Amino acid sequence: MLEEEYNPRRQLPPQLRPAPPEEPAFSFEVRPATTRDIPDMLEIYNHYVANSTVTFDEDALTLREMRQKFRHVVDELHFPWLVAVSPTGMILGYTFVTPWKQKAAYRFTVEDSIYLSPAATGKGIGKALLGRMLDDAAEAGVKEVISVIADRGADASIQMHKSFGFTEVGRMGKVGFKFGRWLGTVLLQKSLKKPKKPKP
Ligand SMILES: CC(C)(COP(=O)(O)OP(=O)(O)OC[C@H]1O[C@@H](n2cnc3c(N)ncnc32)[C@H](O)[C@@H]1OP(=O)(O)O)[C@@H](O)C(=O)NCCC(=O)NCCS
Numbered sequence: 001m002l003e004e005e006y007n008p009r010r011q012l013p014p015q016l017r018p019a020p021p022e023e024p025a026f027s028f029e030v031r032p033a034t035t036r037d038i039p040d041m042l043e044i045y046n047h048y049v050a051n052s053t054v055t056f057d058e059d060a061l062t063l064r065e066m067r068q069k070f071r072h073v074v075d076e077l078h079f080p081w082l083v084a085v086s087p088t089g090m091i092l093g094y095t096f097v098t099p100w101k102q103k104a105a106y107r108f109t110v111e112d113s114i115y116l117s118p119a120a121t122g123k124g125i126g127k128a129l130l131g132r133m134l135d136d137a138a139e140a141g142v143k144e145v146i147s148v149i150a151d152r153g154a155d156a157s158i159q160m161h162k163s164f165g166f167t168e169v170g171r172m173g174k175v176g177f178k179f180g181r182w183l184g185t186v187l188l189q190k191s192l193k194k195p196k197k198p199k200p
Contacts, residue, residue, distance in 0.1 A: 026123055028092055030132045033083045035070065040091035041083070042066045044117050053183055054154045056176040073098060079110065080136035084125045092120035095129045097137055100146050108143035114157070126160050134164065138192040145192060150176070151184040158186060166190040 011017075033041065046060040073079050073096055081096035093116030100109040112133065116125055137145060147161050151171065162168075166188035176183040 028084045028086055028125055028128070030082055030084050030128050033070070033074070033081045033094055033096070035067070037083050037091050037094070038066050038070055039063065041094045041115075044091070044093065044115050047118060048115060052153055053150050053176075053178050054157065056150070056178060056183070058178060069098075079140055079142070080133050082129055082133055082136070084116070084120070084129050092117050093125050093129060095133045097133065097142065097145065100144075108141065109146060110137060110142050110144070111146045111148060112137075121156065126156070127163070130160060130164055134190070134192060142192055145190045147188040147190075149186045149188065151186050158188070161188045161190075164190065 042061060042063055045055070045066070048055050049057045049060055070081065074081050077099070079097050081094070083094045084092040086092055093114070095112065095114040097110035097112045100106050100111050112130070114126060114129055114133075116129075134145065145166070146169075147157070147166055149157050149161070151173075167190070168186060169189045170187040171184060172187070173184040174182040175185055
């Protein structure tokens with residue numbers, strides 16, 4: 001038998017043991033989205049379509065539909081569309097704004113959307129995305145941002161928007177029906193700081 005099999009392995013007392021390696025700090029970057037990010041964003045969104053009431057869509061969005069929306073928002077309207085990306089390039093979440101209504105006089109008012117990959121929630125990414133998006137939207141000439149949030153299952157979104165100064169401006173009851181139950185919406189609004197020069 002070997003000697004070490006007779007002697008129990010010695011262990012250093014706790015104060016002398018080397019410290020366990022530190023967990024790498026969770027980090028991510030927020031940057032403008034590109035067309036290459038669309039498939040990942042689509043996968044994130046369709047997760048919530050299939051599994052939650054935070055969106056009232058019931059059918060998965062197609063790649064073509066998301067591409068069309070992206071082109072309209074980014075290339076035609078020049079509104080912000082941002083992604084949060086991990087150091088390895090994984091898309092963790094995204095946010096963008098769309099016109100609140102089509103009629104011309106509403107042109108300074110948008111509705112925001114924000115979705116994170118389920119594993120990326122609760123780590124401050126939503127706050128980072130929304131904060132940057134509000135700055136970029138103001139820069140793009142947006143005056144008012146409306147958030148339409150489901151009144152069930154979207155507490156994180158409601159709290160996060162309120163923490164950025166969104167105030168509740170209304171509620172609509174039973175305007176949606178998904179997974180066999182009626183759903184309402186909470187409407188939140190935030191005025192952005194005066195943009196440098198509103199677009200004509
Ligand atoms: C809503 C969402 C974007 C928030 O992003 P997040 O990264 O998870 O949130 P953060 O960690 O940045 O926290 C932001 C704030 O949200 C609130 N919040 C976060 N998680 C919460 C929870 N589980 N319950 C209640 N409030 C919560 C807190 O006010 C928090 O601020 P604090 O940390 O200063 O207290 C994200 O959770 C998400 O994508 N959820 C699923 C999709 C969705 O609901 N999209 C919005 C549709 S309207």
